[in-house]
Amino acid sequence: MMKKTCCLVWIAAGCLVAQTTGSAGTDAWKALGFLEGTWEARTAEGGAAAADGTYTFRKELGGHVLARYTATAGCKGPADFDCEHRDLLYIYEDAPGQPLKAIYFDSEGHVIHYSATAPAAGSAVLVSDPSVPGPQFRLVYDLKGAVLSGKFQMHMPGQDGWKSYLEWSGSRKP
DSSP, X not given: OHHHHHHHHHXXXXXXXXXXXXXXXXXXXXXXXXXXXXXXXXXXXXXXXXXXXXXXXXXXXXXXXXXXXXXXXXXXXXXXXXXXXXXXXXXXXXXXTSOEEEEEEETTSOEEEEEEEOOSTTEEEEEEOTTSSSOEEEEEEEEETTEEEEEEEEEOTTOOSOEEEEXXXXXXXX
């Protein structure tokens, strides 16, 4: 009888842990749901180039990854600047119940590891690890009405505050 009782307690505890960690991950994914869809960037300015383009956020791999695919068009920049840009961003749960992580790759060979949060409804903030040498990066999305605004920002060592490298806004394609 004691063995059965202990076994039932362990099973119940395991179910409780699974429910708790599952709901934390579910809440994080729900909070980022506003990003899903294909967005047409209406403006892109700042940094070394300006461009229009599209980006698509979609759940993949059974809903375990939120992937963003970006492509620019009509890029204008200095003659020595290759601004036809493509990138991939994957937001994922590293471990059940843990904060979301993200990894970014682009056609210029950059790779950035982020922590991802949704600090308010319609808002997502991805911040790179400050302990990695060099600049720290932040990617911010804010949905206001039907317009999704984005900012890619940098924080240089020894510098106060974040400086925008690129800002854009766009609307969801039907």
